[in-house]
Amino acid sequence: xxxxxxxxxxxxxxxxxLDGLDLDIAAGEVHALMGPNGAGKSTLANVLAGREGYxxxxxxxxxxxxxxxxxxxxxxxxxxxxxxxxHPVEIPGVSNLQxxxxxxxxxxKARGEAPLDSAALLxxxxxxxxxxxxxxxxxxxxxxxxxxxxxKKRNEILQMLLLEPRFVILDEPDxxxxxxxxxxxxxxVNRLRRPDRAFLIITHYPRxxxxxxxxxxxxxxxxxxxxxxxxxxxxxxxxxxxxxxxEGSVA
Amino acid sequence: xSTTELDAALSQAYEAGFVTDIETETLPPGxxxxxxxxxxxxxxxxxxxxxxxxxxxxxxQTMKEPHWAHVRYEPIDYQGLIYYAxxxxxxxxxxxxxxxxxxxxxxxxxxxxxxxxxxxxxxVFDSVSVLTTFKDKLSEAGVIFCPISEAVxxxxxxxxxxxxxxxxPGDNFFAALNSAVFSDGSFVYIPKGVRCxxxxxxxxxxxxxxxxxxERTLIxxxxxxxxxxxEGCTAPMRDEHQLHAAVVELIxxxxxxxxxxxxxxxxxxxxxxxxGVYNFVTKRGLCAGRGAKISWTQVETGSAITWKYxxxxxxxxxxxxxxxxxxxxxxxxxxxxxxxxxxxGRNTRSTIVSKGIAAGHSQNAYRGLxxxxxxxxxxxxxxxxxxxxxxxxxxxxxxxxxxxxxxxAIVEHEASTSRVSEEQLFYCRQRGIDPERxxxxxxxxxxxxxxxxxxxxxxxxxxxxxxxxxxxxxx
Numbered sequence: 001x002x003x004x005x006x007x008x009x010x011x012x013x014x015x016x017x018l019d020g021l022d023l024d025i026a027a028g029e030v031h032a033l034m035g036p037n038g039a040g041k042s043t044l045a046n047v048l049a050g051r052e053g054y055x056x057x058x059x060x061x062x063x064x065x066x067x068x069x070x071x072x073x074x075x076x077x078x079x080x081x082x083x084x085x086x087h088p089v090e091i092p093g094v095s096n097l098q099x100x101x102x103x104x105x106x107x108x109k110a111r112g113e114a115p116l117d118s119a120a121l122l123x124x125x126x127x128x129x130x131x132x133x134x135x136x137x138x139x140x141x142x143x144x145x146x147x148x149x150x151x152k153k154r155n156e157i158l159q160m161l162l163l164e165p166r167f168v169i170l171d172e173p174d175x176x177x178x179x180x181x182x183x184x185x186x187x188x189v190n191r192l193r194r195p196d197r198a199f200l201i202i203t204h205y206p207r208x209x210x211x212x213x214x215x216x217x218x219x220x221x222x223x224x225x226x227x228x229x230x231x232x233x234x235x236x237x238x239x240x241x242x243x244x245x246x247e248g249s250v251a
Numbered sequence: 252x253s254t255t256e257l258d259a260a261l262s263q264a265y266e267a268g269f270v271t272d273i274e275t276e277t278l279p280p281g282x283x284x285x286x287x288x289x290x291x292x293x294x295x296x297x298x299x300x301x302x303x304x305x306x307x308x309x310x311x312q313t314m315k316e317p318h319w320a321h322v323r324y325e326p327i328d329y330q331g332l333i334y335y336a337x338x339x340x341x342x343x344x345x346x347x348x349x350x351x352x353x354x355x356x357x358x359x360x361x362x363x364x365x366x367x368x369x370x371x372x373x374x375v376f377d378s379v380s381v382l383t384t385f386k387d388k389l390s391e392a393g394v395i396f397c398p399i400s401e402a403v404x405x406x407x408x409x410x411x412x413x414x415x416x417x418x419x420p421g422d423n424f425f426a427a428l429n430s431a432v433f434s435d436g437s438f439v440y441i442p443k444g445v446r447c448x449x450x451x452x453x454x455x456x457x458x459x460x461x462x463x464x465x466e467r468t469l470i471x472x473x474x475x476x477x478x479x480x481x482e483g484c485t486a487p488m489r490d491e492h493q494l495h496a497a498v499v500e501l502i503x504x505x506x507x508x509x510x511x512x513x514x515x516x517x518x519x520x521x522x523x524x525x526x527g528v529y530n531f532v533t534k535r536g537l538c539a540g541r542g543a544k545i546s547w548t549q550v551e552t553g554s555a556i557t558w559k560y561x562x563x564x565x566x567x568x569x570x571x572x573x574x575x576x577x578x579x580x581x582x583x584x585x586x587x588x589x590x591x592x593x594x595x596g597r598n599t600r601s602t603i604v605s606k607g608i609a610a611g612h613s614q615n616a617y618r619g620l621x622x623x624x625x626x627x628x629x630x631x632x633x634x635x636x637x638x639x640x641x642x643x644x645x646x647x648x649x650x651x652x653x654x655x656x657x658x659x660a661i662v663e664h665e666a667s668t669s670r671v672s673e674e675q676l677f678y679c680r681q682r683g684i685d686p687e688r689x690x691x692x693x694x695x696x697x698x699x700x701x702x703x704x705x706x707x708x709x710x711x712x713x714x715x716x717x718x719x720x721x722x723x724x725x726x
Contacts, residue, residue: 049681052673077683085681089674093696102692103682110683142696163682 001062002027002167002198008059009223010040010047017043019223021059025167028195032209032234033202035220036242041202042086044220045171049083050076063167078110080166084156084173091143096155099143100125100162107163121162128161131191133184149176157188168192170201174208186211206234221246271353277336277462284308286334287431293335294400294434297407300414307420307430314424320587321616321648322556324492324529332494333462334432337376353456371396373437373453375466385449392448394478395440399467402438409440413471417500417537417564425496425531425558429465433498436466441476441507450706452481455497463494470500472507474540479510479706492555493518497532505540505567510548512705513561517553522611524583527555534561535591538570538599546573547590548704555584560618562591565599565627572601575701579694580613580645589619589650594627594660603634606698609645616648623660630660638668639697641690 003025010018017040025031035041047054048061050073061068066079091099105115122139129138132154144152153173160168173185189199189212201212209217209231217233218225219242227233227245236245278286287308291301316327353376371385373396389396395406403410420430437453455466472478495517503509511534520527530553536545547561563572574590592601601621609615621632638647649666671693679689695702 049677051677073677073680074683074685077681083681085678089672089678091675091678091693091696093699094692099679099682099692102688103679103684106685106688107683159682 001025002029002064003200004060004062006060008044008047008061009057010043011055011057012043012053016057016223018047021220021224023218023225025198025200027198028193029215030189030193030199030201030212032214032217033200033220034204034206034217034234034237034242037204039220040223041220042171045083045086045169045200045202048076048169049073049081074106075110077165078107082160082163082165082168084153084160084168084170086171086175088144088152088156090145090147092145094143095140096143096158097122097125097139100139100159103159103163124162125158128158128188131161131184132158132188133181134158150178150181153177153185154181154188157185161188161192164192166197168197168199170199172202172204174203174205182208183211206238209234219245271349275336277333280333281330282332282334282432290335290432290434294403296403299407299411300403303415303420304431307427308432310421311424311427311431314421314427316424320558320618321614321650322558322585322587324556324585327492327494327529329428334465335434336462337434371449371451373398373451375435375437375453375455389447389449392445393442394445394447395438396451397438399436399438399469400434402469406438406440409471410438410469413469413500413502414467415500417502417535418498418533423533426498426533429467429496429498429533432463433465433467436468436497437470438468439470439478439480441472441478443473444475445473446476447478450479450481452483454483455495463496465495466497468497468499470509470511471502472504472509472543474504475506476504477508479512481512481514481706483514483516491526492520493528495528495530495532495554497534499532499534499561501534501536501545503536503538503540503543503545503570506542507540508544508546509536510546510706511536511561513547513549513551515549515551515553515557518555519553519582519584520555522582524555527584528553530554530557530559532557532559534559535564536562536572537564538567538572538596540567540570541596542569542571543567544571544573546571546575546704548573548575548701549577549588550701550705551576551578551586551588554586557584557586557588559588560590562593563601564593564595565601565630566595567599568596569598570596571599573704574601574603574605574619575704576605576617577608577698577701578606578615578617579608579610580615581610581641582613583611584613586614587616587618589617591620592622592632594621594623594630594632596627596630598629599627600630601632603632603636604700605634605636606701607636607638607647608641608694608697609638609647610641612644614646614648616650618650618652620652620654621662621664623655623657623662625656627657628659630657632660632662634662634664635700636664636666637697638666639694640668640670641694 001024005023008018008021033041056069063079068076125139174182214231217229219227287304291304373383383397418426420427441447501509517528517530538545545563551557565572572592578586578588580586590603603619605617607615607617617636623630636649640647647668651664653662655662675693676689
């Protein structure tokens with residue numbers, strides 16, 4: 001297994017959000033995590049990435065054999081974990097290219113590799129921007145500075161393409177996107193699908209799953225995975241809502 | 252990242268804090284007319300200057316130390332300071348290798364073959380200038396770049412004409428003190444129509460304990476000339492405070508341009524506020540002629556207390572004044588810095604961009620005056636004033652003063668205060684960037700507008716200085 005989560009129990013300000021969650025994701029797979037608002041989908045993403053403000057009461061999360069929950073956020077990233085943020089923050093005055101270079105330098109240094117030369121990085125960044133339909137001057141602009149919602153989402157995918165993580169969590173990569181932008185984001189994800197890489201896509205809507213076909217779909221409810229199934233599960237949710245698929249489930 | 256981690260990331264050793272073990276000639280502490288006579292005689296000064304100093308001293312004795320700035324400090328014992336300290340010369344021509352070593356250690360290019368070949372350096376150690384590079388190359392272009400003590404001997408008429416013409420001895424308490432006891436500093440004259448072929452730079456070093464440094468810089472750009480000048484400053488780590496009260500005067504005649512950049516890294520004191528330099532400086536430029544331009548750029552990371560307002564008097568019609576500033580305070584540092592733009596001529600323009608960054612328990616204030624006199628029709632000012640707070644214990648303050656006496660002038664002011672947010676840090680760390688580099692990256696982005704104004708070589712240096720200042724041991 002690439003990602004193994006066992007009995008993960010997490011509280012935010014004293015309230016249990018995740019309660020004994022188990023999840024396995026094998027290398028090469030794409031899993032979708034769905035669930036109603038407030039089910040704890042983003043909490044799972046943030047806890048795995050190491051954001052502050054979450055209290056892990058029980059359980060563990062392993063990436064390969066590494067115990068993620070004991071690691072600093074940057075160490076998790078250096079181990080290959082990437083989170084595409086639901087609401088990416090602005091960093092004024094720091095160009096996208098400068099940000100990418102700094103991140104790549106840090107990741108490569110952690111892996112014992114020499115820094116990527118500037119020309120190679122620029123070439124790769126330009127190509128990735130083109131794939132995502134982003135304008136040529138995009139790399140010079142400040143990180144997320146004045147970006148539209150769609151540009152921010154695409155910028156997350158741009159970073160993902162260049163940083164080449166092994167395990168990717170996409171937290172609502174589709175929210176606020178029109179169909180064209182959604183297709184571009186999906187194309188970015190599909191471009192990176194490989195036997196040694198896995199994805200967890202968090203979404204409300206089955207729409208993105210038309211373009212990135214998942215191997216498994218999970219429904220988060222009551223703090224744990226209440227229902228799992230093949231890609232068709234997403235269609236059932238669309239047709240009948242969460243109530244229909246959760247009928248008779250443990251929660 | 253928690254606040255304690257942030258604080259740790261921001262505290263670091265001061266790299267320029269070593270002491271040079273060198274024999275010095277010093278006066279005993281204390282200040283009276285005899286001290287001034289001694290300094291004047293030591294420098295073999297003409298009578299006008301001796302008298303000028305004594306007048307300034309008498310003036311100073313009637314003045315009171317100003318306390319309107321947003322800073323707090325223990326009273327300064329002016330009789331406990333040393334007013335003259337100079338490394339002993341071995342001979343007339345030879346420079347003590349220990350001095351060269353000191354500057355090399357600080358990364359100052361004091362050898363003419365040095366990598367920064369486009370830069371001429373004047374190195375001032377305590378009270379005197381110890382060497383100046385590339386004098387020959389400069390004199391070919393007719394440029395004068397020498398210690399001001401030498402200019403007094405060689406070009407007394409220029410010194411007498413311009414010294415005190417922009418900052419008169421009675422301008423303020425510290426300017427009066429400086430006028431009485433200034434020991435050395437740099438003198439620059441760029442002749443008509445000459446574009447100075449090198450970047451000029453002065454490097455100030457306080458070494459001796461309990462010594463005040465009172466340098467005086469005078470730059471004259473004659474009609475249609477251009478010069479870019481940079482000063483750098485460091486001092487050893489000492490438990491007691493050191494006083495630095497400099498005066499800088501710039502004169503740009505018709506069509507001339509002066510770009511003056513400062514990278515100030517005086518010893519800031521320790522985390523508890525022990526030691527550190529009191530930096531009380533008067534800097535002012537006069538755009539004397541039509542179309543003259545003066546641009547101040549400063550990167551201030553050092554000093555326990557900074558009291559400094561590089562200003563421009565826009566006298567010539569169509570003249571331009573600029574002030575670009577980055578002031579970083581951490582630990583117990585206090586900075587009250589800004590500028591004054593005095594618009595006298597028609598269609599004069601000024602731009603102010605100030606970036607204050609406060610961390611630790613520091614206090615960081617911007618204080619700026621924009622004055623438009625009745626005759627300054629068509630004058631324009633644009634001011635942008637941003638503060639960035641790191642952690643919960645620091646303070647940022649903005650004191651803008653706008654006095655417009657001409658209805659046809661346009662004055663714009665924008666201000667913002669923001670914090671390095673947990674969100675930004677987490678975002679960077681999620682991409683694999685360690686917290687120290689993340690803070691440096693965020694702060695660097697905040698300062699971008701100002702760094703772009705520095706000469707290229709120094710923009711890199713300033714970026715590094717900021718990074719070093721933000722660097723530390725994160726647990």
